[in-house]
Amino acid sequence: MFLVTGATGDLGRRVVRLLRERETPVRSLVRLTSRYAELENRGAEIFIGDLRRERDLSKACQGVQYVISAHGSGESSDGDAETIDYKANIELIDQSKANGVQHFVFISVLGTDRGYEDAPVFKAKREVEKYLQASGLNYTILRPSGFASNLLPLAEQFRKTGLYVLIGDPLSRTSIVSTDDLARIAIESVSTDGARNQIFAVGGPDILKREDIPRLFSRIFNREPFLLNPPLLAVDGLRSAIGLFNPKLRSSLGTLRTLLANEFFTTPTETERLESTFNFKLETLEAFLRRYLGI
Numbered sequence: 001m002f003l004v005t006g007a008t009g010d011l012g013r014r015v016v017r018l019l020r021e022r023e024t025p026v027r028s029l030v031r032l033t034s035r036y037a038e039l040e041n042r043g044a045e046i047f048i049g050d051l052r053r054e055r056d057l058s059k060a061c062q063g064v065q066y067v068i069s070a071h072g073s074g075e076s077s078d079g080d081a082e083t084i085d086y087k088a089n090i091e092l093i094d095q096s097k098a099n100g101v102q103h104f105v106f107i108s109v110l111g112t113d114r115g116y117e118d119a120p121v122f123k124a125k126r127e128v129e130k131y132l133q134a135s136g137l138n139y140t141i142l143r144p145s146g147f148a149s150n151l152l153p154l155a156e157q158f159r160k161t162g163l164y165v166l167i168g169d170p171l172s173r174t175s176i177v178s179t180d181d182l183a184r185i186a187i188e189s190v191s192t193d194g195a196r197n198q199i200f201a202v203g204g205p206d207i208l209k210r211e212d213i214p215r216l217f218s219r220i221f222n223r224e225p226f227l228l229n230p231p232l233l234a235v236d237g238l239r240s241a242i243g244l245f246n247p248k249l250r251s252s253l254g255t256l257r258t259l260l261a262n263e264f265f266t267t268p269t270e271t272e273r274l275e276s277t278f279n280f281k282l283e284t285l286e287a288f289l290r291r292y293l294g295i
Ligand SMILES: NC(=O)c1ccc[n+]([C@@H]2O[C@H](COP(=O)([O-])OP(=O)(O)OC[C@H]3O[C@@H](n4cnc5c(N)ncnc54)[C@H](OP(=O)(O)O)[C@@H]3O)[C@@H](O)[C@H]2O)c1
Pocket: 005, 006, 007, 008, 009, 010, 011, 012, 029, 030, 031, 033, 034, 035, 049, 050, 051, 052, 069, 070, 071, 072, 073, 074, 075, 076, 077, 084, 107, 108, 109, 110, 121, 144, 145, 146, 147, 150
């Protein structure tokens, strides 16, 4: 039995789908308020709980062999990295140990080892990585770059309007990963010898400049892009203004700023390592988008 946290998220949903396609038993930890009908219809066991409650984590781990921690502190948890990205994972690791879990897969983030001080999610992920490595559990730590699925709503907006908003340096590099490939890697980590107690950078096969993305949309939809390119300073100004009345939000916006201000791509060597360990070719961003957009 797998336990998947964040099972209603972009990644977690794909992990559960793929496990069920393979007819593997999976328990999805979801909140009562989440949209989980699809998971239930696919035959996943639904465990209603909240990552902020230790009792829920303790019960969710009972009878589980493999854990995939795919939750995150997005909008739905007010960007509370300390509670969701840090504390909930520490508790999940402790409960996994107490329940004899055989392998723990942790979804971290590319660049978590670069010491970004102003980015709560990066800091939380790094501390969880260290805790997991010292826990004695078998583990795989996956450090993904940005998910291709994040671009689907932007592509739909582009399809209708031709508009693309690119904040910051258009030349900064990224290697966006197919969210489906990441789901597959997360699942296969528990049964792949070369993945045991390893850390992998997980990006797509191509290193793109951020300005390549509206060009790609333009090619897919056969439409000229209308590009808006506000400088990073605009985010800084907004952040300072928000900080005057909401210091917590100001702090969580540090993660966004870090993502916008830095490059997140995987090297060809890292891509080769991933493809040879998991024995499949990673999907390009264009192939992912065309598959989902039906073009
Ligand atoms: N998106 C990216 O580009 C990216 C890049 C690198 C790394 N990552 C990491 O990859 C992981 C998955 O990201 P994602 O984009 O798929 O996440 P997401 O779509 O934002 O989903 C977050 C998930 O966490 C759940 N969650 C949040 N607070 C919870 C709570 N208190 N109790 C129970 N569940 C809770 C949410 O449930 P609800 O449905 O109830 O809100 C949702 O299922 C995260 O760890 C993220 O940091 C993401």
